[in-house]
Amino acid sequence: MRRPKVSIVGAGMVGHTTAQWLAAEEVADLVLVDIVEKMPMGKALDLTQAAPIRGVDVRITGSNGYEETADSEVVVIIAGVARKPGMTREQLLDTNAGIVRGVVEQVSRRSPQATLLVVTNPLDAMTYLTYKVAGFPRQRVIGESGALDSTRFRAFIAMDVGVSVQDVHGMVIGAHTDKDMVPLPRFAHAGGIPLAHLLSPERIEGIVARTRRGGAEITELVGSSAFFAPGAAIAQMVEAIVRDKKRLIPCSIYLEGEYGQRDVCIGVPVVLGRGGVERVIELPLDERERTAFGASVAAVREQLGALKL
Numbered sequence: 001m002r003r004p005k006v007s008i009v010g011a012g013m014v015g016h017t018t019a020q021w022l023a024a025e026e027v028a029d030l031v032l033v034d035i036v037e038k039m040p041m042g043k044a045l046d047l048t049q050a051a052p053i054r055g056v057d058v059r060i061t062g063s064n065g066y067e068e069t070a071d072s073e074v075v076v077i078i079a080g081v082a083r084k085p086g087m088t089r090e091q092l093l094d095t096n097a098g099i100v101r102g103v104v105e106q107v108s109r110r111s112p113q114a115t116l117l118v119v120t121n122p123l124d125a126m127t128y129l130t131y132k133v134a135g136f137p138r139q140r141v142i143g144e145s146g147a148l149d150s151t152r153f154r155a156f157i158a159m160d161v162g163v164s165v166q167d168v169h170g171m172v173i174g175a176h177t178d179k180d181m182v183p184l185p186r187f188a189h190a191g192g193i194p195l196a197h198l199l200s201p202e203r204i205e206g207i208v209a210r211t212r213r214g215g216a217e218i219t220e221l222v223g224s225s226a227f228f229a230p231g232a233a234i235a236q237m238v239e240a241i242v243r244d245k246k247r248l249i250p251c252s253i254y255l256e257g258e259y260g261q262r263d264v265c266i267g268v269p270v271v272l273g274r275g276g277v278e279r280v281i282e283l284p285l286d287e288r289e290r291t292a293f294g295a296s297v298a299a300v301r302e303q304l305g306a307l308k309l
Helices: 013-024 039-054 090-109 123-134 146-162 201-210 214-222 228-242 285-306
Strands: 005-010 027-031 060-063 074-077 114-117 140-143 172-174 182-183 247-256 262-273 276-280
Touching: 005 090, 013 027, 013 039, 013 228, 013 247, 027 140, 027 285, 039 074, 074 090, 074 228, 090 114, 090 123, 090 262, 090 285, 114 228, 114 276, 123 140, 123 247, 123 285, 140 262, 146 172, 146 182, 146 201, 146 247, 146 262, 172 228, 172 285, 182 201, 182 285, 201 214, 228 247, 228 262, 247 276, 262 285
Parallel strands: 005 027, 005 074, 027 060, 074 114, 114 140
Antiparallel strands: 140 247, 172 182, 172 262, 247 262, 262 276
């Protein structure tokens, strides 16, 4: 039986960790692509050599080109540069926009039926660019955003409440930035018990603040960006699509009137299945949540205003 193919463009720490999570669950055959000569081939070989120990029967290929990505069911776009000292946000936007545009042109031509998952920062702007360049239906262009922010939120809730992570549910919507993300403690619960019944308002605010700095905290401790949680978040999204899991996960998607917004990509709860985004869930936000979400949308629109399409 032919296995689905998932291509990961950008085989750095996040890319190869994503591949490791996906290979461990035998989700699909994998293609790792990177411009660094020989590197993706070496990482693919390393994962292949680990497969017999884990009993993993998937094909893992590395490439410095795009031919091997043809007919992918999902393409994950991680390629891009991290913001460097002295680099403005506008410079980061321009640099990564050029990289992402080139990747999208290559993969969309070779895999016209693929779902594109965007991870490159600034994420919401890069998701918007991918949607415009690919010309795919909006259901098949999705940004990681809330999938990562929400797992951090859930981890911190479990730590503070003192319960299993399996019993904790919570989500983060809005832009994928420290300042503009919108954690939703009102909708969070542990084992069905609302968070407000388990923790004081002060402790909940502490969790929200730590969630906002979830990535920055790791960078300060390690000296580089996170990769385990981002890789797991991407793998969760890929598995939901490839295996038609109907998972409800906050993701960045092009809005067409939902939450009163149009012509912008931003994180909202969606159902992921074989068709990509199968539906958008509109939450009944209260005034405080609506205000925060509106500010988040405004921040993304400011980025889009600087984006050269």
